[in-house]
Amino acid sequence: MSQAKELLDALHWRYATKVFDATKKIPAGLWAALEQTLVLTPTSYGLQPYRFLIVQDPASRAALLPHSWNQKQVVDCSHYVVFTARTEMQAADVTKLIARISAVRGVPAESLNFYRDMMLGDVVNGPRGKIAHEWAARQCYIALGNLMTAAALLGVDACPMEGLAPAEYDRILKLDGTGYKTAVACALGYRAAGDKYAGLAKVRYETGELVRMV
């Protein structure tokens, strides 16, 4: 159970960091690992209907700030990740995944016809096709959960950012016409010594209230 203890300790250690130390940067090797946790995120059908924008340009960060409820994490963090989700799902998205599976696993694309039709009948032409952006945004949240847990394990602070104006982000990040829209963001880096939120007790409801056995 020592691994479980290490994991729970990390999840207790983490908190939504309000003040980042702007002078501390995540080392390149460590960042590369965090980036891979994003890439390895599981998604519905494996469709990966998102792109992760790492906003490092100071001018872009400054432009995003007023559209992020002026939360200084946007400009002070080491790495600022904007999760963008597909605006809609097209047959080409499915074809692209099939081609990728075929290449990675060395199987003929035709052998995946059943899988292809299942995806087309759901997220493109079926029930999820009508809510494809929302479905894609939910996949971004899997990545967000994965990333925050990974960061905690690696001793990196994070603050999830839902308080933002997606349309303004889209404009500043030039997403219009790309087929992707802003879903959520996450600031990563290292807490400032003076962040008083770091010392506050974590607030969660009782396990018995959140978790119920059926």
Place this chain on the structure above:
Amino acid sequence: MSQAKELLDALHWRYATKVFDATKKIPAGLWAALEQTLVLTPTSYGLQPYRFLIVQDPASRAALLPHSWNQKQVVDCSHYVVFTARTEMQAADVTKLIARISAVRGVPAESLNFYRDMMLGDVVNGPRGKIAHEWAARQCYIALGNLMTAAALLGVDACPMEGLAPAEYDRILKLDGTGYKTAVACALGYRAAGDKYAGLAKVRYETGELVRMV
């Protein structure tokens, strides 16, 4: 970087388990740790607008099966987690969190009035109030991402389940009238020796396609 390697190894090891060994159960202590990772999930404002139902009753599992595209993971896994999200957010949800913060941190509820009003003006009466269930469902997906990463780290197999009929789940799990609705599910346990999917190469797009520096 050994911790980063361990994490990435775990994320490579995991896969959407298609066949669980129905005879292998997650030990109680290990399950308790996974349950705590759910409880510790970060959420917007800390509102925790969800409940996690652990469906262990065989009759309920059997009833859910046909509404889960007959995916046998529902009945064969060790622990079956159904993520349910608030149907709407009311002032009482905010009051409850404020009371909890007050109790856990030993501060007067009145000192949190600014925070209370911010939440009321957003997820209850503001823009997110109109899409409160969807907002709550997204929080479930943070928990899902967190849980899948945690499970992989602890050597527990998992399969996220989006292929299900939420309304049928709600009926079988008697959620109508509780203020919660099914968002997504996750089967956890141990892969069967014969699950051919375990050996397949993981399919992800190139890092350069998914991650872009701005």
